[in-house]
Amino acid sequence: MTTTKIWLSSPHMGHAEELYVKEAFDTNWVAPLGPNVDKFEKSISTYLGGEFEVAALSSGTAAIHLALEILGVGKDDEVICQSLTFSASANPICYLGAKPIFVDSERETWNICPDLLEKAIKERVAMGKKPKAIIAVHLYGMPYKVTEINRISEKYEIPVIEDSAEALGSSYKTKKCSTLGNLGILSFNGNKIITTSGGGALVSKNPDYKKKAVYLATQARDDAPHYQHSVVGYNYRMSNVLAGIGRGQMEVLDERVKARRANFDFYRDALKSTGLEFLPEPEGSISNRWLSCVLTDSYETREAIRVGLLSEDIESRPLWKPMHLQPVFNSCPNYTNGISEDLFDRGLCLPSGSNLQLEDLERVAAKILKIMS
Numbered sequence: 001m002t003t004t005k006i007w008l009s010s011p012h013m014g015h016a017e018e019l020y021v022k023e024a025f026d027t028n029w030v031a032p033l034g035p036n037v038d039k040f041e042k043s044i045s046t047y048l049g050g051e052f053e054v055a056a057l058s059s060g061t062a063a064i065h066l067a068l069e070i071l072g073v074g075k076d077d078e079v080i081c082q083s084l085t086f087s088a089s090a091n092p093i094c095y096l097g098a099k100p101i102f103v104d105s106e107r108e109t110w111n112i113c114p115d116l117l118e119k120a121i122k123e124r125v126a127m128g129k130k131p132k133a134i135i136a137v138h139l140y141g142m143p144y145k146v147t148e149i150n151r152i153s154e155k156y157e158i159p160v161i162e163d164s165a166e167a168l169g170s171s172y173k174t175k176k177c178s179t180l181g182n183l184g185i186l187s188f189n190g191n192k193i194i195t196t197s198g199g200g201a202l203v204s205k206n207p208d209y210k211k212k213a214v215y216l217a218t219q220a221r222d223d224a225p226h227y228q229h230s231v232v233g234y235n236y237r238m239s240n241v242l243a244g245i246g247r248g249q250m251e252v253l254d255e256r257v258k259a260r261r262a263n264f265d266f267y268r269d270a271l272k273s274t275g276l277e278f279l280p281e282p283e284g285s286i287s288n289r290w291l292s293c294v295l296t297d298s299y300e301t302r303e304a305i306r307v308g309l310l311s312e313d314i315e316s317r318p319l320w321k322p323m324h325l326q327p328v329f330n331s332c333p334n335y336t337n338g339i340s341e342d343l344f345d346r347g348l349c350l351p352s353g354s355n356l357q358l359e360d361l362e363r364v365a366a367k368i369l370k371i372m373s
């Protein structure tokens, strides 16, 4: 039996990445701007349907930070954020001196619950604190309830920041994730479906939003021959070297989505006899299945599987620990229903890389079957 480590989600390079990186060296565009950045942005925009403005940035976290700033979020404002997510969804709220208000999930997509969202908004408004934005997340690539969330967003006139860090390649009613809110964000971190080693993007239909994002991301320089600044800026633009990796990765994105979805189908079929639950796609939604997740019957089973896999050098990970349970956010208001906590207790992410071989998947499944028998 092979004993090589099986990772949860590792980078998977295609054919052209090195060529585009070499191009950056050959032309000396080793800078946070250049032809690779322009072409990477263009290829994402085309992939998303052509009518979207894309600003390539240094990370998905930076994209969320800029999205909040563009929407005017500032000190002492409140921003609603899905509780079941990675901390990077919520941290930028705090960078701006604003306060996260966490909202729990529903069972169908594991994402922000529309009913609880509306309840939270009503209560905050009644307290004289209308939230400035809603951060909704397509967790593990599964689209949240977009129609319902957008209806609430329009009713209360609160914009949605669509955290699509895990959902490039997913779609909702034929529209690509990251194009469904007022502003979308993408991540190209090393573990995501495609990667630039580190990077992100802001997506919007509004050309002014892109202009503002690029302006803020390049130290907010005024239009002058010398360096002049009227507002505080950031150094958040993507490197032209890394954008070369991104250009190559965009050429294989469809293959990567196919491979991740095939992993999910493999596990679902191979583990049918175990009683482990797999989240189905609701009608109209396509998930990129960034990570294949299972729900066990208890915390104890989840841990038995995780520890058992680890003993054979197989990496798995519990679902995200909800933000309302994180020590760093324990003073933030929350609207909960027990669902995200239950998912965290019983849920496990299985190895899901697009570069996994059939024998890797078989090794994982065989071990789980053994643990559960």
Ligand SMILES: *Cc1c(COP(=O)(O)O)cnc(C)c1O
Residues within 6 Å of the ligand: 058, 059, 060, 061, 062, 085, 086, 088, 089, 137, 163, 165, 166, 186, 187, 188, 189, 198, 199, 200
């Ligand atoms: C990865 C991730 C981010 C942050 O993206 P980075 O590029 O790592 O800064 C934000 N939100 C979610 C849900 C993520 O998974």
